[in-house]
Amino acid sequence: MQAGIGISTxxxxxxxxxxxxxxxxxxxxxxxxxxxxxxxxEFAHPVILKTISRLLGSVNIIGCSSSVIISNQGILxxxxxxxxxxxxxxxHFNTAYVKDINASSITNAGEELGEKLLYxxxxxxxxxGIMLCDGLIPEGSRLIYGVQERLGKSFPLVGASTSNIxxxxxxxxxxxxxxxxxxxxxxxxxxxxxxxxGVKHGWKALGKVRTATKSQGNTIYEIDNAPAAKLYEExxxxxxxxxxxxxxxxxxxYPIGIYLTGEEEYLLRNIISITDDGSLHLQGxxxxxxxxxxxxxxxxxxxxxxxxxxxxxxxGLRGHQYNFILVFDSISRYILLGRQANQELEIIxxxxxxxxxIVGLYTYGEQAPxxxxxxxxxxxxxxxxxxxxxxxx
Amino acid sequence: MLITNxxxxxxxxxxxxxxxxxxxxxxLILTSKMERLKQLQFEAEKLKKSLEEMDEQAKLIVxxxxxxxxxxxxxxxxxxxxxxxxxxxxAVSTTLEENQIFKMIEAPYFEDLGFExxxxxLWNDKEKKFIxxxxxxxxxxxxxxxxxxxxxxRDIYSDLIxxxxxxxxxxxxxxxxxKEKITEIFQVNSFVISPILPKEGDKGLFFVGxxxxxxxxxxxxxxxxxxLSNQLxxxxxxxxxxxxxxxxxxxxxxxxxxRTRELTSAVDEIKKVSKRKxxxxxxxxxxxxxxxxxxxxxxxxxxxxxxGDIPQDVRERLDKINRHSDELVHLVNDLLDISRIESGxxxxxxxxxxxxxxxxxxxxxxxxxIKEKQLHFSFDIPDNANSVFVDHSQIERVFINLISNAIxxxxxxxxxxxxxxxxxxxxxxxxxDTGCGIPEKDRxxxxxxxxxxxxxxxxTVKGTGLGLTLVKRIIxxxxxxxxxxxxxxxxxxxxxxxxxxx
Numbered sequence: 036m037q038a039g040i041g042i043s044t045x046x047x048x049x050x051x052x053x054x055x056x057x058x059x060x061x062x063x064x065x066x067x068x069x070x071x072x073x074x075x076x077e078f079a080h081p082v083i084l085k086t087i088s089r090l091l092g093s094v095n096i097i098g099c100s101s102s103v104i105i106s107n108q109g110i111l112x113x114x115x116x117x118x119x120x121x122x123x124x125x126x127h128f129n130t131a132y133v134k135d136i137n138a139s140s141i142t143n144a145g146e147e148l149g150e151k152l153l154y155x156x157x158x159x160x161x162x163x164g165i166m167l168c169d170g171l172i173p174e175g176s177r178l179i180y181g182v183q184e185r186l187g188k189s190f191p192l193v194g195a196s197t198s199n200i201x202x203x204x205x206x207x208x209x210x211x212x213x214x215x216x217x218x219x220x221x222x223x224x225x226x227x228x229x230x231x232x233g234v235k236h237g238w239k240a241l242g243k244v245r246t247a248t249k250s251q252g253n254t255i256y257e258i259d260n261a262p263a264a265k266l267y268e269e270x271x272x273x274x275x276x277x278x279x280x281x282x283x284x285x286x287x288x289y290p291i292g293i294y295l296t297g298e299e300e301y302l303l304r305n306i307i308s309i310t311d312d313g314s315l316h317l318q319g320x321x322x323x324x325x326x327x328x329x330x331x332x333x334x335x336x337x338x339x340x341x342x343x344x345x346x347x348x349x350x351g352l353r354g355h356q357y358n359f360i361l362v363f364d365s366i367s368r369y370i371l372l373g374r375q376a377n378q379e380l381e382i383i384x385x386x387x388x389x390x391x392x393i394v395g396l397y398t399y400g401e402q403a404p405x406x407x408x409x410x411x412x413x414x415x416x417x418x419x420x421x422x423x424x425x426x427x428x
Numbered sequence: 429m430l431i432t433n434x435x436x437x438x439x440x441x442x443x444x445x446x447x448x449x450x451x452x453x454x455x456l457i458l459t460s461k462m463e464r465l466k467q468l469q470f471e472a473e474k475l476k477k478s479l480e481e482m483d484e485q486a487k488l489i490v491x492x493x494x495x496x497x498x499x500x501x502x503x504x505x506x507x508x509x510x511x512x513x514x515x516x517x518x519a520v521s522t523t524l525e526e527n528q529i530f531k532m533i534e535a536p537y538f539e540d541l542g543f544e545x546x547x548x549x550l551w552n553d554k555e556k557k558f559i560x561x562x563x564x565x566x567x568x569x570x571x572x573x574x575x576x577x578x579x580x581x582r583d584i585y586s587d588l589i590x591x592x593x594x595x596x597x598x599x600x601x602x603x604x605x606x607k608e609k610i611t612e613i614f615q616v617n618s619f620v621i622s623p624i625l626p627k628e629g630d631k632g633l634f635f636v637g638x639x640x641x642x643x644x645x646x647x648x649x650x651x652x653x654x655x656l657s658n659q660l661x662x663x664x665x666x667x668x669x670x671x672x673x674x675x676x677x678x679x680x681x682x683x684x685x686x687r688t689r690e691l692t693s694a695v696d697e698i699k700k701v702s703k704r705k706x707x708x709x710x711x712x713x714x715x716x717x718x719x720x721x722x723x724x725x726x727x728x729x730x731x732x733x734x735x736g737d738i739p740q741d742v743r744e745r746l747d748k749i750n751r752h753s754d755e756l757v758h759l760v761n762d763l764l765d766i767s768r769i770e771s772g773x774x775x776x777x778x779x780x781x782x783x784x785x786x787x788x789x790x791x792x793x794x795x796x797x798i799k800e801k802q803l804h805f806s807f808d809i810p811d812n813a814n815s816v817f818v819d820h821s822q823i824e825r826v827f828i829n830l831i832s833n834a835i836x837x838x839x840x841x842x843x844x845x846x847x848x849x850x851x852x853x854x855x856x857x858x859x860x861d862t863g864c865g866i867p868e869k870d871r872x873x874x875x876x877x878x879x880x881x882x883x884x885x886x887x888t889v890k891g892t893g894l895g896l897t898l899v900k901r902i903i904x905x906x907x908x909x910x911x912x913x914x915x916x917x918x919x920x921x922x923x924x925x926x927x928x929x930x
Binding site: 112113241242243269270271272281284288289329331333373374 | 479480482483486487489490491493494497498500501504507508535536539
């Protein structure tokens with residue numbers, strides 16, 4: 036396997052695509068099969084994808100937009116990153132997408148994606164799936180469930196939900212020469228693929244264990260038989276209106292943590308909004324009866340979690356070679372770390388090498404399997420994590 | 429039957445006993461369990477209390493943590509803002525071209541400051557409207573709409589410029605109408621507007637804003653934007669000053685070029701005139717020589733008596749004719765020499781000569797006049813200042829002219845000294861006399877053609893006024909200089925330089 040990465044910040048879209056492709060191509064001497072494209076919003080344009088297509092011939096393109104993109108050259112608020120992959124013959128892959136997803140068809144869309152990814156993979160061993168979805172689709176957990184209905188509940192699935200904190204309220208997916216909204220796309224890999232996965236967030240549980248006594252989907256109505264928002268009112272000593280005002284802080288610094296038996300860390304959920312009756316609308320689902328706690332995070336705990344995630348990746352690789360690294364990092368961590376945001380990238384580079392191709396993005400949510408045996412490797416929707424995936428042959 | 433009854437009653441007794449024992453045991457066990465339960469309850473209560481206390485502590489921790497995080501965020505924001513301001517300031521000060529200043533300002537700088545929209549407008553006094561120079565976060569037609577709306581309410585914005593006032597969405601709390609107007613015009617939730625105030629030229633407004641409802645503006649933001657707009661104003665001022673200076677410099681250069689051309693033209697004209705003059709003098713002198721020669725010739729023949737005896741009074745008049753003809757010839761020759769030297773018609777035959785020899789020759793020629801006036805004549809020519817590289821005959825004329833003048837203007841029993849000095853590449857010769865001296869007003873003009881100092885000696889002794897002119901031309905033809913120092917009533921020193929042999 037060969038992997039190359041190219042970056043461009045040129046204002047002209049055509050020139051940016053050309054620059055990034057040419058840079059990425061330097062390290063690749065064989066046929067290019069796959070292009071993974073991450074970019075900031077202003078580069079979400081068909082011109083980029085058409086230019087890549089024209090320069091590389093028939094190559095599969097998959098990717099998405101983000102508020103901030105990650106590469107081994109640094110984190111960029113304005114830029115285009117292209118990872119080109121040349122895969123050996125014993126590695127099979129397939130790409131697929133589903134568009135026009137609405138609130139009523141989320142699970143079906145997931146199933147459709149799963150089916151499309153499986154096409155041509157009937158007699159081939161499947162190793163890993165990667166999915167990217169529009170971060171503005173509500174209840175991303177249902178999308179994962181849909182995909183798992185087709186690929187299998189224990190199939191390793193890693194993914195990201197696109198983010199946009201610029202205020203334009205649009206995010207984009209890229210599939211071949213198309214720029215899509217309300218969509219999801221994915222890659223499935225099979226053959227002799229090695230990979231190591233690390234998923235960590237670093238938030239710690241604080242205070243008493245509570246119970247989500249009434250919840251459905253992404254909404255918690257009551258905690259310990261009282262309106263859910265009361266939890267925050269008590270801890271932060273403020274009323275509902277002030278909570279709404281401080282929602283940005285609360286959501287990032289003090290998310291809800293769901294206790295998962297056997298898991299080292301709680302599964303986090305960001306608060307998106309607080310309704311008048313004190314219900315909390317979250318970014319992921321919270322099953323009724325879940326044991327939950329308020330979580331607290333610091334810059335230090337964040338960076339420690341990155342180090343732990345790196346260790347998990349190394350353990351997963353078991354000494355096998357890796358050719359490139361994908362990073363899906365929660366946008367909450369970017370906001371919390373502030374000027375130290377690049378430290379996470381430095382930790383990854385320190386451990387995996389300064390020159391290893393790294394590409395990734397900051398997300399509204401991450402999809403990754405849980406480790407504890409009782410979850411049987413099933414992928415769940417996460418918030419606030421850093422997900423590091425090293426892949427090689 | 430009796431045995432059976434007894435057995436039964438014994439059995440009943442035993443059973444009763446056993447029951448009692450069981451009941452007592454059970455009672456004991458129950459009591460113990462209840463004790464244990466009570467203990468556990470107590471422990472549970474204790475644990476619950478501890479948990480409650482820990483929970484209260486957790487609340488304290490969360491509240492404190494929240495405050496710290498907010499403070500940290502404010503600090504981070506300020507630091508990021510200062511970095512952005514520093515980078516912006518640096519970018520703006522790298523150019524002295526007014527148009528380029530605004531091009532240096534790009535969107536990423538403002539994003540670091542927390543704003544995704546920014547505009548700069550300068551008020552054009554001639555066209556009586558705002559002209560946009562920075563446009564970030566707006567489409568072209570949006571900018572046109574903003575300009576139109578600003579123009580229609582120009583008094584409000586002109587006031588801001590006039591009063592050098594920065595306003596923002598937080599400072600306009602008491603003027604909600606204006607705040608609403610601005611948010612509507614610029615399509616933002618929060619904003620800061622600060623005037624751009626260069627000392628000269630068009631002034632304007634600098635606007636930054638954000639649509640985000642999450643972003644809060646504070647006094648720190650107002651301060652940062654005010655600093656930035658001040659720096660923009662300063663940069664514009666510097667650019668305009670540079671432009672002005674450069675233009676003035678260009679104009680000056682142009683004027684200097686024009687003047688130089690005029691002067692060159694005037695000099696050329698003077699040269700032409702001078703040449704024409706020299707040619708004229710030369711031509712006239714040549715024309716004059718022929719008749720003069722005839723006049724002198726015929727006068728001489730008549731004086732010889734070859735054509736017959738002539739009366740004494742006729743002889744006297746013929747002598748006068750002869751003398752005056754000689755003077756005229758002398759004048760014409762001098763004029764011819766001057767004009768030839770000026771026009772380069774005379775080639776200086778330069779050779780190494782000895783000053784002592786030349787001075788000696790001049791002395792011999794003029795010794796009669798020296799003796800007549802009982803003048804003290806001496807020369808001081810050291811060995812290292814004796815050799816010169818000159819045209820022998822021309823330099824003789826110099827010494828003869830200058831010594832003659834010294835003799836003419838020095839009273840009887842006066843002194844004439846000739847000295848020479850070795851300079852760097854030249855020999856300087858001084859001819860010092862104790863004569864009547866030259867008035868200061870005449871010292872520059874005495875070397876001009878036909879100029880004679882107005883004094884009693886010149887009134888009585890005739891001269892052409894060309895001697896010093898000729899001397900100057902000869903010295904200058906040898907790349908030397910001539911000048912005079914004099915004090916009326918004390919004497920004069922005529923100094924000149926001659927080249928040394930190479």
